[in-house]
Amino acid sequence: xxxxxxxxxxxxxxxxxxxxxxxxxxxxxxxxxxxxxxxxxxxxxxxxxxxxxxxxxxxxxxxxxxxxxxxxxxxxxxxxxxxxxxxxxxxxxxxxxxxxxxxxxxxxxxxxxxxxxxxxxxxxxxxxxxxxxxxxxxxxxxxxxxxxxxxxxxxxxxxxxxxxxxxxxxxxxxxxxxxxxxxxxxxxxxxxxxxxxxxxxxxxxxxxxxxxxxxxxxxxxxxxxxxxxxxxxxxxxxxxxxxxxxxxxxxxxxxxxxxxxxxxxxxxxxxxxxxxxxxxxxxxxxxxxxxxxxxxxxxxxxxxxxxxxxxxxxxxxxxxxxxxxxxxxxxxxxxxxxxxxxxxxxxxx
Numbered sequence: 633x634x635x636x637x638x639x640x641x642x643x644x645x646x647x648x649x650x651x652x653x654x655x656x657x658x659x660x661x662x663x664x665x666x667x668x669x670x671x672x673x674x675x676x677x678x679x680x681x682x683x684x685x686x687x688x689x690x691x692x693x694x695x696x697x698x699x700x701x702x703x704x705x706x707x708x709x710x711x712x713x714x715x716x717x718x719x720x721x722x723x724x725x726x727x728x729x730x731x732x733x734x735x736x737x738x739x740x741x742x743x744x745x746x747x748x749x750x751x752x753x754x755x756x757x758x759x760x761x762x763x764x765x766x767x768x769x770x771x772x773x774x775x776x777x778x779x780x781x782x783x784x785x786x787x788x789x790x791x792x793x794x795x796x797x798x799x800x801x802x803x804x805x806x807x808x809x810x811x812x813x814x815x816x817x818x819x820x821x822x823x824x825x826x827x828x829x830x831x832x833x834x835x836x837x838x839x840x841x842x843x844x845x846x847x848x849x850x851x852x853x854x855x856x857x858x859x860x861x862x863x864x865x866x867x868x869x870x871x872x873x874x875x876x877x878x879x880x881x882x883x884x885x886x887x888x889x890x891x892x893x894x895x896x897x898x899x900x901x902x903x904x905x906x907x908x909x910x911x912x913x914x915x916x917x918x919x920x921x922x923x924x925x926x927x928x929x930x931x932x933x934x935x936x937x938x939x940x941x942x943x944x945x946x947x948x949x950x951x952x953x954x955x956x957x958x959x960x961x962x963x964x965x966x967x968x969x970x971x972x973x974x975x976x977x978x979x980x981x
Contacts, residue, residue: 636769637668637694638776639808642817645694654689664690665817669772671780698773699725704781715781717774719746723763725796727774729782732789739790739825740778742771744806745797750831750867754854754897754928754936757796765802771809775819790825794850799828800836810847823847829895831865834872837880841887850924851881852895855903856911864903878915891920891957897928900939904947913954922957 635648646661656664660682667682682690690696699717702724706713713729728741747760779788791813793799799806810826813819823846830837831852840849853874855861862869868877881892894916898904912923925948927938939947948958 634693634695636767636773637664637690637696638698638772638812638818639768639805640694641665641811641815649689649693652689652693654686654693656686656689660686662817665812665815668696669776669818669820695720695769698777699770701777701781713778713781715774715778717777719766719770725766725774727778727795729778729788730792736786738782738786738788739792740775740788741792741795742775742809743795743797744771744793744799744802744809748797749801750798750865752831752854753864753866754899760796762797762801765805766797768805768808768812771805772812772819775809775813779819789821790827791819791821792827792829794827794829798831798833800830800833800840803836803839807843807845810845814846832868832872832877834876834880837877837884841880841884844887848893849884849890850893850895851877852897853877854895854897854899855908856915857903857907860903860908864899874911874915878919881916881921882919885920889920891922893924894921895924895926897926898939898944898947899928900937900943902936904939904943906950909947909950909954912951912956916956917954922959923951925958925960 637645640648642658642661642665645664646656646658649656649661663682697720699719701715702718703716704713711731715727715729717725717727719725723746725743725746727743730739730741731737732739743766745765746763748755748757749762751758775788775791782788791810793806793810806828810823810828813821814823814826827848827850828840829850829852837849837851852865853861855864856874858869858874861874881894884890885892896903925944927944928936944960948960951958
């Protein structure tokens with residue numbers, strides 16, 4: 633199988649071609665990635681086009697296809713845009729364009745798998761089950777296609793791995809995609825504007841810390857009470873205790889000095905009580921974390937409902953009173969099944 637051009641850095645492109653007895657200079661390898669990442673996705677798109685012979689060699693040696701956009705749906709309420717992609721093998725997955733506070737600036741929510749194996753009880757994607765991992769080239773290709781669709785002078789300045797799938801269940805391809813996205817010849821996204829989210833795969837969190845990756849980390853907890861967590865996050869809770877997960881978070885915070893974001897999907901009447909506040913204080917006390925409160929979006933997944941404003945605000949205030957920083961994250965696109973926990977390949981037309 634041919635490697636995907638969008639999964640490689642320039643030095644890897646050059647090494648692969650040289651191993652096939654293709655003559656290529658370092659600057660030509662850089663331009664090959666620039667061309668593939670251009671708005672046209674073609675090897676001719678440059679003021680300094682590659683030679684016809686080298687373009688032929690690249691086309692022969694690499695897969696250069698991007699996933700096909702088969703549906704694009706705008707949410708009229710908040711400007712989120714959901715994209716449904718079809719991969720070369722027919723697999724479907726999604727990405728979401730997220731408007732940022734600065735007009736004309738966007739972040740792109742990326743999928744890392746087709747479906748998901750984690751079976752989180754409040755997440756529609758978990759009902760799909762896992763079909764397969766996405767390759768780095770497919771991930772980068774989806775980013776580039778959404779980026780190129782912005783138009784009107786807009787720019788995609790960030791990427792978040794929070795779409796379909798568990799990113800750390802596809803660790804190698806996600807990290808490879810992030811490296812290409814942050815390369816100046818690739819996606820040209822600042823490394824600290826790339827966020828990778830995990831529902832709590834402890835060995836991979838520790839590997840991420842050990843390898844000293846420059847990307848931001850979000851760890852989803854959503855419950856610190858063992859019995860409740862086993863219901864909400866059955867796969868992860870069945871493998872690692874919340875204490876083990878928090879220990880990995882602490883290790884990351886100590887190693888990097890970074891404030892780790894802990895995602896908390898607020899479920900009305902479920903995980904906003906005093907028992908959760910006390911457990912979080914016990915577990916997170918003295919650790920630089922920020923608890924990111926996110927409304928549950930899909931009532932069909934587990935039958936959960938959003939917490940009322942008063943319930944959510946009381947939970948927030950109790951956490952803050954214990955010295956735990958919190959922020960509420962707006963999760964847009966719900967009217968078009970584009971919000972957190974709703975990506976399940978729902979067709980709109």
